[in-house]
Amino acid sequence: VAREIIHAGLTDEEFIRNATTGYEEFVEFVEPWTLEHTEEVTGVPAEAIRELAHGYATAATAQICWTLGITEHHTGVDNVQSLCNLALLTGHVGRWGSGLVPLRGQNNVQGGGDMGALPNKLTGFQDVEDDEVRARFEAAWGCEIPPANGWNLTQMFEAMERDELRAIYCIGENPADSEANVKHARAMLERLDVLVVQDVFMTRTAQMADVVLPAALGWAESDGTATNSERRVQRMRAAVSPPGQARQEIGIINDLAALMGDDRWGNPTAEELWEELRTVSPMHGGMSWERLEAEGGLQWPCPTEDHPGSPFLHGRLWERPVGGRLAPFSCVEDSPPLDLLTEEFPLRLTTVRALDSYNTGVQTSRYASPIRTGEALEISVADAADLGVVAGERVRVSSRRGAIEMTIGIDRELAVGLCHTTFHFPELADVNQITSDAVDPKSGTAEFKAAAIRIERLDGNDRLDVDHRVGAGA
Incomplete structure (x- = not known):
């Protein structure tokens, strides 16, 4: 995204010149990341990346909001710094309506x-x-x-x-x-x-x-x-x-x-x-x-x-001269999840949150909810067909750290090879027995969002008489 913004001439040159450091090194660093190369690495279509880059850079105001899907990786800090780079390229920081917004998982x-x-x-x-x-x-x-x-x-x-x-x-x-x-x-x-x-x-x-x-x-x-x-x-x-x-x-x-x-x-x-x-x-x-x-x-x-009080931060970056230190660009290397996908563990598991539940379920499991979902392991339609499993079926889910039994759900929006589940119901599915404990050395955060797993059918199992609607955990 950064390379496309630079090559399309959509950077805020005045802001970069007066408020940042390390720009020339950053331009050189991102040069290999063409749209085609990024599509090959990420699976995201080149045109979608281009559309995002142009839309963000040309917007009058723009915010980047993120949650634990960015930070619960062994590269969590690097991921955040990469988002900061985009804001510095375009001047979408330190002014009303634009900024970087880490959304917290709990109220305090x-x-x-x-x-x-x-x-x-x-x-x-x-x-x-x-x-x-x-x-x-x-x-x-x-x-x-x-x-x-x-x-x-x-x-x-x-x-x-x-x-x-x-x-x-x-x-x-x-x-x-x-x-x-x-x-x-x-x-x-x-x-x-x-x-x-x-x-x-x-x-x-x-x-x-x-x-x-x-x-x-x-x-x-x-x-x-x-x-x-x-x-x-x-x-x-x-x-x-x-x-x-x-x-x-x-x-x-x-x-x-x-x-x-x-x-x-x-x-x-x-x-x-x-x-x-x-x-x-x-x-x-x-x-x-x-x-x-x-x-x-x-x-x-x-x-x-x-x-x-201060409705937004970093307004000092628009002062001339800038108040305080300049904002640095960060050159962060691409580093895939440490829990590698292999023939033995070919599927990628990420943990998510469901609307009506909270963390490990301590505060939310004690009341009934008509929209409660999330205890199932959601997989793609293609992966379900390849594994020969159906919604409601009990399966064994294994990683390099252990194995548990779970119930299959099917999410039509999921990419092939990607699975997700919540961690709200440890009494039903003790998911953190199989999550990755690879750690970001800068923050100490575990890589909850990228475990390598295997799904196996159980012998003689029957479908459970429960509601695991297609896409229920999405």
Whole structure:
């Protein structure tokens, strides 16, 4: 796409000249990727690529939106950088109506990152290894912060295998169902000396725990904030009280700290914690609790109380001269999925989400839905004919990591050789036993979207009396 934009003369030369670096190297790098070569590699028709390139480049405004289909690969970061290249070529960034939009899978994924739930960042995406930043947090918190980056989730499981990580405090996560190559993940969790799980339901991970701390449901039973995909921080308000022994997570963590010897926390409220946050995170500095309440939410960065918030990012790239550093083009090599297709494993499996279900099904499997689908393995019409299987038939699905039984569905829109299923129903189809645990070394994300599998008929099996409509999982 980038090469076609360049060869068609559709680049924004003024923007490239003033706001970017590395353009000449990038032009040389993409030169081999003709429309014909790209069609041969990807299977996407050359004319479709050309149409996309011209439509995107000539649009008055254009956005590129993506989800986990881009990032859950061993090249996830490279994939995102490739999309950024297109925006830099055309100037579709840093102005109203144009931009790069990573759509989050849950309502507060953005907020989790903002708050510092990343191994290399403190609140407000500030680097853990920056001495000046760390000193500011240490002064506010009255403690010493380790100067080295922590482990991401993949690195944690690697550390468990080396017996370097012996205890886990797991809050609102179900890795015993959600991890790729989940049999290995479960084995690592079993190795721990101590596993503490804090959650709203008794997940499979909680069932493995030494201690379970029942928590309030964030979106219905707690006060606080959530931050959505457009960086808008909004107030969350408790509608009901948590049931039974479930407690507010702030209170649980506060009491745990006291039991471990630090009783200085003082039982802070959500508002008090937010006001403290503003003192250490410049991008939240102008978002007082009162403003969030009165204005219905604000978009960061919002550094001062008279700042209106930022409806879009990177407007600085249109300043002359550019405010801050220039935006770099990235030369990223094509790298196919690491779980290779072979005669033994000839089909490509990718995981998807169904409309009415959520992650591993913990929160959605407890109610009925008239549109619930997704437990089937959806395959193409041609592959169904080649395998001699029909919708509703039980089959064995194998990868290099294991095998499970699944029910066949047929999706008329699927390309030959491609299969998909959800991960919402691990009790019916434990799909993550067969997903690929190849990892992006830059992000630590597993390659959920590209496993190599084999489908085999079962001896003497009958069709199930269930509704697996053609295209139901699409």
